[in-house]
Amino acid sequence: MVAGFLWAGGVFFYAYIDYRLEKDEYAAKIEEWKLWLHNSGHRAAPPSIIILDRNGETIGEYLPERGSRIPIARCKAEMPWLKRAAVSGEDRYFYDHGGVSWKGVMRAVVNNVLSLSAREGGGSITQQVARNLFTDRSFSLNRKLLETFLAYDLEAALDKDEILCLYLNRIYMGEGRIGAEEASWFYFNKPPFQLSAAESAMIVGLFPSPARYSPLNNLKASLFKQRAVLQAMVRDGHLKEEQIDAEIARFKKQYRVEEDDPGLVGAYGASRDFRINRAPSANEAVREFLFENLPEELIRKGGLRVTTTIDLRQQAVALETARARVDEVRKKTAKLAAKHDAGENLERGVNSVIISMTVPEGEIRALVGGTQVTEGGSQIHRIYNMRRQPGSAIKGYLYALALEERIYDPYDEVVDEKINIRGYSPRNWYREYRGKMPLRRAVAWSVNTVAVKTLDEMGVDYFRNQLARTLDLSLHDADERFEAGLSLALGTGNLTPLELARLYALILNKGSTVRPYLVKRVEDKDGTPLWEEPGNPSSTRIISEKAAAGTMWLLEGVVDSSEDGTAGWIGRLRKKNASYMPYDVAGKSGTAQTPDEVRAKYRQMPGVRDSWFAGLIPGEVTVAWIGHDRGVPVDANAGLLWADYVSKAHQKVDGHFPDIKDYYGEPDTAIEEAPVIDPPRENPNEDGNGEPDTDSTENPGTGENGQNTLPASPGDFTDVPPKPTTPEN
Secondary structure: OOHHHHHHHHHHHHHHHHHHHHHHHHHHHHHHHHHHOOOOOOOOOOOOOOOOOOOOOOOEEEEOOOOOOOOOOHHHHHHHHHHHHHHHOOOOOOOOOOOOOHHHHHHHHHHHHHHHHOOHHHHHHOHHHHHHHHHHOOHHHHHHHHHHHHHHHHHHHOHHHHHHHHHHHHHHOOOOOOOHHHHHHHOOOHHHHOOOOHHHHHHHHHOOOHHHHHOOOOOOHHHHHHHHHHHHHHHOOOOOOOOHHHHHHHHHHHHHEEEOOOOOOOOOOOOOOOOEOHHHHHHHHHHHHHHHHOOHHHHHHOOEEEOOOOOHHHHHHHHHHHHHHHHHHHHHHHHHHHHOOOOOOHHHEEEEEEEEEOOOOOOEEEEEOOEEEOOOOHHHHHOOOOOOOOOOHHHHHHHHHHHOOOOOOOOOEEEEEOEOOOOEEEOOOOOOOOOOOOOOHHHHHHHHHHHHHHHHHHOOHHHHHHHHHHOOOOOHHHHOOOOOOOOHHOOOOOOHHHHHHHHHHHHHHOEEHHHHHHOOEEEEEOEEEEEEEOOOOOOOOOOOOHHHHHHHHHHHHHOOOOOOOOOOOHHHHHHOOOOOOOHHHHHHHHEEOOOOHHHOOOOOOEOOEEEEEEEEOOOOEEEEEEEOOOOOOEEOOHHHHHHHHHHHHHHOOOOOOOOOHHOOOOOOHHHHHOOOOOOOOOOOOOOOOOOOOOOOOOOOOOOOOEOOOOOOOOHHHHHHOOOOOOOOO
């Protein structure tokens, strides 16, 4: 015992000597942090870069200096629940002591001496500030003593509000988040000034051990700590006992928290680069654009204003619908993965893309590159760099070229028959051949045999060269991405979502290319333009206006209920409800099968690698994609995602598609009125979207036990607009 206290006395002496030798340096650092807190002097943060939508609404506030910094004025006036929760939960005597709770310190010292170890921590809020600013997190008596000395220095130099504000700015809160601002956005998607009592209690509950008490790691422990902090707030008079259960119930309902599921808490993440982030993918693309086009020094100074082409209302709808659909597919994927023992957390790789742009301007109105807010560019990677096979979604472009080359007229008949062209014999997704039919129906049903014969007559080299022209690719790049084979007609080349949107924009733009853009203008703090978008000063004509009009008519058949095609359910919904998409609509679905090497690992998992839908309305093209980042098969329908977004984003649309009769005259009545005789009865997705585009040997219409898992006809929906849902089997 005596030896232990002698040891402690020696440690105290040497710790105090070390502290006194560096006292002036510590004092200078405290003064630096005070300047930082007051945002003054050389520690003032550079002004934010404000990102605006096309109507002047703020969609983003980019921080040239990353990190949480809640100014002292806002700490004092605007965070009542968070401050109450912090003091009640961590240091109830904070406003009464002079920096150190000696009762707690002595308890820790005695216990550490008796055990000849340094296992017990503890300390006041002021001591924790000292630890976060000046010491490491080692468990040692020397470190504890230094915290104590520095706590007195902090109390002498700063008032209580300043100390508490530093604490809330600098404490680690899990998931890579430092400070209340980062944590508030990450867990609850709101600024700390808007936190409720229950939200504040959950954040404060993280402080002792963020990893242990994170709701994403241990929901039960996190909810236990939340209740404990709320009870401490009752003890200190900030709440009434009967309010606790009501606060927790309201919290669980708002965030859809269940027994073992954190629901929306931390579900979508946050970026530390943005204080306001209402359009995450667009804002990340703007950030990357700035660093590619302006000197970094200019960006780091801040104060810029960036005007984009985004429409905030459309953007909000796109993000909401993407998250809803992905959440649905993830739940389905998790259930299937558990059933087939395919691995844990497989559902986390499911994601989506929505890109919507105006035609002919090329202005991007909505941009979703993933449902979670991330750092490092993964959101915009899916839009600009992720190359996937578009499947039958390529066929709209294929038939546009076919009309241009006069291989067909839109009213022509074609023959769906078994073919073998130089050893290549594709099959249809419905596993049979239907003989003669109108070309429009072949497009609506996405008949593979007709598409392959079309490409063979057109020539693969011509098709690849036109792709390169339309997308501004070098021939070398086109050669690498589009192999010289007839399977190109079924979408075996690789495209990004943005590139697929450009192909369909060409059709909507009467045969001329459209160059997409996001940033319209960058100004300095004085309003002086630093960069301005020239728009689309010139475009390349790929097909004639006549061929484009004919293609539009063919693509309208895909969503026309009378053709009963792969997206005919859209037409049926429009017939049931005149207010559902009351404007011209066209599009093309597509799916790409899971590669054999991946399928071998997930053989029992139903679904496809990629689901696409390229949709057109007057003046706008939108591409939707749902898939798995690692190519795992998922049971998804991008057509539903597209319809959800467009029907909610556009209640009415000006303009119409061109009238085909103005270009091709009156059709043959027999062709025009050809009845749908026994339409295909199977479809690989229960949602009625898309078809397998490769020569798979699997039967896409059966489930894991061989039973029929598909509706009676493609997209046999009975739901009511405006929100179509997947039918239950």
